[in-house]
Amino acid sequence: WLASITPESLGRDIPTDKLVLHLPLNEGQGNPLHAVGLKEPLTPNGTLTWDKEGQSGPAPVIKSGATLEVGNVGDFERNSAFSYGAWVKTASNDAQAGIFAKMDVQAAYRGWDLWQNGQSFGTHIIDTWPANALKVVTRNRVVKPGKWQHVFVTYDGSGKPAGVKIFVDGREEPIRIEQQSLNADASIRTPTPLRIGQRSAGAVFEGGAVQDVRIYERLLSGNEVSAIAENSSLQKLLAVAAEKRTPQQAAQLFTYYLENHDAAYPKLAATVEKLEAEQAAIRSRSPVTHIQKEKPDSPAMAHVLMRGAYDKPGDQVSAAPPAALHAMPAGAAPNRLGLARWVVDPQNPLTARVTVNRFWQEVFGRGIVPTAEDFGIMGAAPSHPELLDWLAVEFQENGWDVKQLFKLMLMSATYRQAAITTPEKLEKDRDNILLSRGPRFRTDAEMIRDCSLAASGLLSEKMYGPGIKPYQPEGIWDIVGLPEGNTRNYVQDTGENLYRRSVYTFWKRMAPPPNLETFNAPSREVCTVRRERTNTPLQALVTLNDPQFVEAARHLAQEAILKGGSSFENKLQFVAQRLLARNLRPEEQAIAQSSWNDLAAYYTSHIEDAKQLISFGDSKPDAQVEAATLAAWTMLVNELMNLDEVLNK
Incomplete structure (x- = not known):
């Protein structure tokens, strides 16, 4: 390809489909200017002066009274896709000027333009300014006064900022939206002619130069814009003998060949782009983990710090165990x-x-x-x-x-x-x-909760995963939560997460789980090798009234009723085996029988209390078990769960 390519054939890579105007603006003398897309040559307003150092030959310098009026070209509608741009040489980085525009200032700025916005380039697409208009500029300060830059805009006809792309020197620039009030029924058509170097009145691109103006009645791709931007520089590179080209110049030609002539490259580039997007998505949702690598060429060392002061290093020491050991x-x-x-x-x-x-x-x-x-x-x-x-x-x-x-x-x-x-x-x-x-001795806080869940059959054997939020009194986090923090409100889990092992419990340092803290669970702020063991009335209130324990008692009671056998004794021994790993002795059975008789009598005559008791917890009671019977057994199981033999090792 490199051996066969010529400047003329290189020019054929520039897109011509639906090209409605091409103004080279490189004649270098005189006033009549030729253009593709116009029937007659252009005659400028006033006498043009020419910059000999143009991008592709001498370029006209824009001045007040010396601009170009092209005619009724580029009269697009708001919902039409079109693209436009040129080679531009700005005179300053503070100008607010129209590089070229089809815009009627007197009719509330209706139309569109290519605009220098101080140190940025931008575009307006306007029905009525500012109520019904779109203005987008480059976010970065890309204007380089005195240097030729290729500026191009593509618009997809959507009327949305996302439909506008601005390219500088063939690269898409991030944009900043300054106005986005363009309505769906807006119209940007105007009879005012297209002008090079200004709007219909004022906003002259004073002292600037323009060449190679192109307007397309379609949306150009990024590769097509790059081909236009790179064409003139590539033609200059081709004029250099192959043996005299620098590695950078050769690489620029190779990149152009890949993007415009290699059959496999577009597919490979699309694959790379997709993979890079996936990688970026993974990185954005994943925390960064820092790792350390041993220095292969220098041993680890440190200094003895005199009296612990970091700015008073003493003798240098190397890695070694204490001499006393x-x-x-x-x-x-x-x-x-x-x-x-x-x-x-x-x-x-x-x-x-x-x-x-x-x-x-x-x-x-x-x-x-x-x-x-x-x-x-x-x-x-x-x-x-x-x-x-x-x-x-x-x-x-x-x-x-x-x-x-x-x-x-x-x-x-x-x-x-x-x-x-x-x-x-x-x-x-x-x-x-x-x-x-x-x-x-009394078992640890986590063991007490987990054993009650295991005995009841509720304990989940699921391992790993994020912290879970089991039952907890309301409002505990409110006092210590920051208003903007993500732990301001405690949102209780549901389903299996309520019954996972206590080791997975979400731990808020300023408000630890109260049912575990009551049984001397450490705060986890420091390593605790030996836990305290205290006995307080609050501990009995937890095991008697905490929804976790009441629900566990109800679930074990339900298991005993449905699976323990037909007689009271069989059901009772079913519970005893689950909680104590042994059968109750006759004297113990008699006490349990007496307690159950009292409970059954009470809940039979207070059915609403029974229903309220068995409603504790996220799991639902079995509908085939009578409420009074289940409530009586729940209370009996709860009594057994509070035996010293159950809570102590």
């Missing part, structure tokens, strides 16, 4: 992998001991070292140091197998002791430090 393993590099190997090194006295102590605390309620968060000199001494050492070594030698360690503790004779105490044990081992009996 064991050394790095042989062959371990001073990086994160080396640190990981050092942490799990058999010589490390802390990692295994701290870990097994926390697991022991989880199982027995109290660590072998009570201050699980502090193994230093301020922490408490271990109650059984040899046991701690043995468990740590066992944990290490079994490959840090957590399941194996828990199995070992749970199957031990120590754990399987009864939690029943005696006066002698209370006297000698009040806090069970010597492990004279099995562990007994």
Whole structure:
């Protein structure tokens, strides 16, 4: 292609379909000017002066009294698509002038124009200014006084700002909308002639120069506009011998060939554009995650900061463990992998001991070292140091197998002791430090909620996903929420999200979930290794009245009625197995029977109370179960759910 192309054939790449006017304006002398689309040559108003440094030969300089009147060309309607532009050389960057226009100033500026708007280029499409008009300008300051620039406008006939595109030097520019009141029934036709260098009156493009004016009665594509803009510069490049062209000039010719003559390029370019749009969409909806990369050629280093002042660095130090502790393993590099190997090194006295102590605390309620968060000199001494050492070594030698360690503790004779105490044990081992009996302590807040949901059959096993918003008293977030924040109002979830594990609960720092906070759930502002355990009346109010627990009790009651068997005893043992993992003893059954009789009698005579009770929660009760029966069983199950044996380990 490069060997066969000539300046003349290059000119044939410029679109000519529906070209209604082409004014080269490069004669360089005299007044008669020739144009494609006109029957007769043009005669300017006044005597033209010529700029010898035109884009394609000498160019006429616009002055007051020396403009061009073309005639009735470009008389388009508002709903017609058309395109227009020219090579332009501005005289200043503060002019408000018509580069060319078919616009009647006396008739409320009806018509259209190509406009210099100070440091921007723009266009007007007007029925009546400003009530029924459209004005769009380039958002960026693109005007370069004294330099030739190709300015082109395409309009799709929609009457909307989105239908207008402004190109400068072949590239589409972002636009700024200054007026958009053009109505659907507007008309922009006007008998006033097309003028080069001004509107019908005034707004002269003083001192500017114009060449290669083109008007099309259709919407040009971006590639077509680029072909027009690049043609003259490409012709100059072709005039340069191939061996004398710079790499940039050769690349410009190659790009032009791809965009205008290569058969496969348009499809490939469209694919790339689509993929780039998809990539941009992904980036716009995804958070940016910063990552770090190790410097391959420089070791990590730091300075000792004197008295902690960042601006008073002391000695330079490199990455290494504290000298008071064991050394790095042989062959371990001073990086994160080396640190990981050092942490799990058999010589490390802390990692295994701290870990097994926390697991022991989880199982027995109290660590072998009570201050699980502090193994230093301020922490408490271990109650059984040899046991701690043995468990740590066992944990290490079994490959840090957590399941194996828990199995070992749970199957031990120590754990399987009864939690029943005696006066002698209370006297000698009040806090069970010597492990004279099995562990007994209230379970954590999340466990209490999750166990009630699991026993009732409501607990969702779904994993992962965003935080969920279960039942919560109204208005808790209002006091601490910012008016413009997205956590101003608490919007309760519905369906499965209400019954997911507590670990997925959405946590607002200033207003944590009250039912979990009541049972000493930490605020999550700092890491909490050892939770407090307090006993307050509020805890009983939560398990008795919170919709989460009432709904769980009702659902378990419904399960017992429908699946537990025909007799009261069978239903009761069904509930006991779910909550206690055992059957109730005869004396316990008698108490439960008496309680149920009272509840059934009450709700049978107070049916509205029964209906109100079983309406708690998002899930609906089974219609085939009588309201009074379900309410009585709900209250009985709720009583059993509040037993110490259920809430305590």
